[in-house]
Amino acid sequence: MEKVLLIIPAYNEEKNIKKVLSEVKSEITYADIIVVNDGSNDNTSTIVNKEGVKCIDMPFNSGYSNAVQAGIKYAYENNYDYVIQFDADGQHIAKEAEKLYKHIKKTNCDIVIGSRYLKDLKYKCPFFRKIGTKIFQIMIRIFCHKKITDPLSGFQCLNKKVIKEYSKISGYPEYPDANLIIEMLIKGYKIEEIPSKMRIRKYGKSMHSGIIKPIKYMVQMIYTIVFIVIKNIGKRSGLK
Amino acid sequence: MKNEYFVIMSIFIIVFIVFEVRKSHLSIKESFYWVMGSIAVLILSLFPKIIDKVAKFFGVDYPPSIFFVFVILFLLYLLFRLNKIQALHSEEIRDLIQQIAILKEKVNRKNR
Numbered sequence: 001m002e003k004v005l006l007i008i009p010a011y012n013e014e015k016n017i018k019k020v021l022s023e024v025k026s027e028i029t030y031a032d033i034i035v036v037n038d039g040s041n042d043n044t045s046t047i048v049n050k051e052g053v054k055c056i057d058m059p060f061n062s063g064y065s066n067a068v069q070a071g072i073k074y075a076y077e078n079n080y081d082y083v084i085q086f087d088a089d090g091q092h093i094a095k096e097a098e099k100l101y102k103h104i105k106k107t108n109c110d111i112v113i114g115s116r117y118l119k120d121l122k123y124k125c126p127f128f129r130k131i132g133t134k135i136f137q138i139m140i141r142i143f144c145h146k147k148i149t150d151p152l153s154g155f156q157c158l159n160k161k162v163i164k165e166y167s168k169i170s171g172y173p174e175y176p177d178a179n180l181i182i183e184m185l186i187k188g189y190k191i192e193e194i195p196s197k198m199r200i201r202k203y204g205k206s207m208h209s210g211i212i213k214p215i216k217y218m219v220q221m222i223y224t225i226v227f228i229v230i231k232n233i234g235k236r237s238g239l240k
Numbered sequence: 241m242k243n244e245y246f247v248i249m250s251i252f253i254i255v256f257i258v259f260e261v262r263k264s265h266l267s268i269k270e271s272f273y274w275v276m277g278s279i280a281v282l283i284l285s286l287f288p289k290i291i292d293k294v295a296k297f298f299g300v301d302y303p304p305s306i307f308f309v310f311v312i313l314f315l316l317y318l319l320f321r322l323n324k325i326q327a328l329h330s331e332e333i334r335d336l337i338q339q340i341a342i343l344k345e346k347v348n349r350k351n352r
Binding site (some may be wrong): 032034036054056057058059060066069070073074077094168171172 | 331334335337338339340341342344345349
């Protein structure tokens with residue numbers, strides 16, 4: 001029997017988490033669920049415990065990527081075969097997670113990304129996200145000769161090889177998006193996308209909200225991608 | 241400013257650093273750069289002609305400017321070194337936070 005872990009990083013998600021947990025508990029019966037509470041100031045941890053779901057409580061808020069990597073390290077230490085990354089804000093749909101899991105098992109690829117843009121799924125996204133997505137799509141195509149339609153999607157399923165790789169990365173990126181996809185493609189990992197429906201968050205703010213933050217994110221991300229490409233010159237084993 | 245002032249200043253800095261190390265506010269390893277910097281200033285204050293000779297060697301017309309160039313380079317090096325150490329520490333702290341959180345979950349599970 002293969003062991004699957006659903007990782008839900010959460011920061012101040014008391015309004016969303018209960019609904020998300022009841023949804024995943026009823027829909028995803030084949031997986032263990034773990035919430036990584038990233039030092040929330042609200043009742044996120046209490047709600048998770050009341051729901052009887054395992055919870056990794058970070059000592060203080062240390063960022064989304066740190067919480068995700070903690071979950072991945074937990075999966076690695078407990079010998080899980082697959083990890084599904086799932087958002088605590090209610091955007092991801094439990095039924096869609098099963099599609100990711102089935103696809104990774106069927107195709108034997110290393111990472112499956114749930115894409116909002118692979119088919120016209122009528123997902124309305126903010127202006128900056130649209131621009132960012134386009135820029136990163138182009139960069140991935142230039143540097144890796146691969147079409148990834150939703151490089152900003154955190155809805156992913158990883159296999160054991162990737163779990164090991166991510167848990168060992170020193171300096172796991174602050175925003176594990178297009179930069180990590182490019183690095184993994186350069187290293188020769190097989191990444192595929194499947195169309196995935198997503199909801200729009202009901203409560204709370206996205207970590208990319210506002211104007212300054214998305215601009216800072218884009219500049220940082222482009223810089224990181226260029227650096228990754230330079231760092232891996234001569235090591236491009238995965239690219240034809 | 242007379243050279244004597246620089247001599248006094250560098251001796252004062254060396255004494256200050258030694259006291260900081262004695263009080264364990266600074267490690268011996270970290271004190272090295274500051275003591276070496278102060279000794280360099282001390283030597284240059286006692287033998288100012290060194291600066292003239294170095295300036296002449298590099299073809300600099302105004303000798304004190306070569307001194308400032310070296311000081312800026314030294315400070316930039318210290319800054320870069322600190323930045324490197326800080327980045328390493330951030331990474332180590334990240335890892336520690338994750339390990340603590342995972343261990344806490346394990347302990348809680350066992351106690352239930």
